[in-house]
Amino acid sequence: MLNISVQKKDPIVIQELTQETKHLTNNGLWKYLQCEEIFASERPIHSIDTWIHARRVYRQIVGNEQSSIGTEEDDIVDIDGFQVAHEAKQAPPKGRGIFAAQDIKKGELIWSTKKTIRFSDGDSYRKFNLSVERGFACDVLQWSYVQRLENGELRVSTDLDDGALCNGGGSSHKANMGCDKEIAKNYNGGCVENYFALTNIKEGDELLCAYGSFAVSGGWKEFTL
Numbered sequence: 430m431l432n433i434s435v436q437k438k439d440p441i442v443i444q445e446l447t448q449e450t451k452h453l454t455n456n457g458l459w460k461y462l463q464c465e466e467i468f469a470s471e472r473p474i475h476s477i478d479t480w481i482h483a484r485r486v487y488r489q490i491v492g493n494e495q496s497s498i499g500t501e502e503d504d505i506v507d508i509d510g511f512q513v514a515h516e517a518k519q520a521p522p523k524g525r526g527i528f529a530a531q532d533i534k535k536g537e538l539i540w541s542t543k544k545t546i547r548f549s550d551g552d553s554y555r556k557f558n559l560s561v562e563r564g565f566a567c568d569v570l571q572w573s574y575v576q577r578l579e580n581g582e583l584r585v586s587t588d589l590d591d592g593a594l595c596n597g598g599g600s601s602h603k604a605n606m607g608c609d610k611e612i613a614k615n616y617n618g619g620c621v622e623n624y625f626a627l628t629n630i631k632e633g634d635e636l637l638c639a640y641g642s643f644a645v646s647g648g649w650k651e652f653t654l
């Protein structure tokens with residue numbers, strides 16, 4: 430079992446929404462938290478303690494019943510959603526990125542959404558961003574996306590592990606991690622919850638995603654965000 434230092438728990442203070450914060454959109458939160466200033470310097474690679482703290486804040490806001498990442502005990506069983514060895518590091522000019530730390534065969538499961546927090550309402554998402562450390566909240570604002578679940582419902586989603594650092598593929602370096610519909614049939618949650626190697630990947634290659642394949646553009650307005 431992994432020895433996570435969950436014993437030295439940082440206190441959690443949930444910020445209730447105020448007149449000033451209760452209608453903030455994603456852009457509004459960005460301005461309110463002065464995220465331009467945060468992103469003027471290099472952002473850190475987050476430690477497991479930071480991820481675990483953020484997961485605790487989430488559970489405190491939505492409750493264990495509504496939690497998409499289970500309970501605190503689940504953080505000890507599965508530390509993150511990676512099924513392969515990976516490394517998170519700076520990937521200028523894109524910010525941080527994730528890299529394969531082993532060769533990965535086409536079709537292999539790379540990562541699943543075990544640590545992806547899902548919000549069914551805008552207020553919980555606002556509270557979350559106002560209750561975590563300011564720099565981390567700015568990270569969350571640029572990582573988060575709206576996704577349609579298998580049951581058709583939309584959720585504001587944030588990956589609370591290094592999966593959040595997946596940069597987007599472009600024309601020269603195409604996405605190499607994403608949905609393989611055939612293989613996904615064998616996995617709970619299908620392509621909504623599981624991301625596979627779309628090609629053979631070599632150790633050291635950056636893992637790249639196709640945001641358009643899972644993020645619902647225009648989904649934010651459903652949450653008044």
Ligand SMILES: C[S@@+](CC[C@H](N)C(=O)[O-])C[C@H]1O[C@@H](n2cnc3c(N)ncnc32)[C@H](O)[C@@H]1O
Pocket residue numbers: 472522523524525526568571572593594595596597598599
């Ligand atoms: C989901 S985050 C990826 C992780 C991000 N690099 C970080 O350090 O937090 C998405 C953000 O990463 C950056 N990004 C992702 N793909 C990129 C690319 N192909 N070129 C430049 N920037 C990219 C953009 O700032 C984008 O808003």
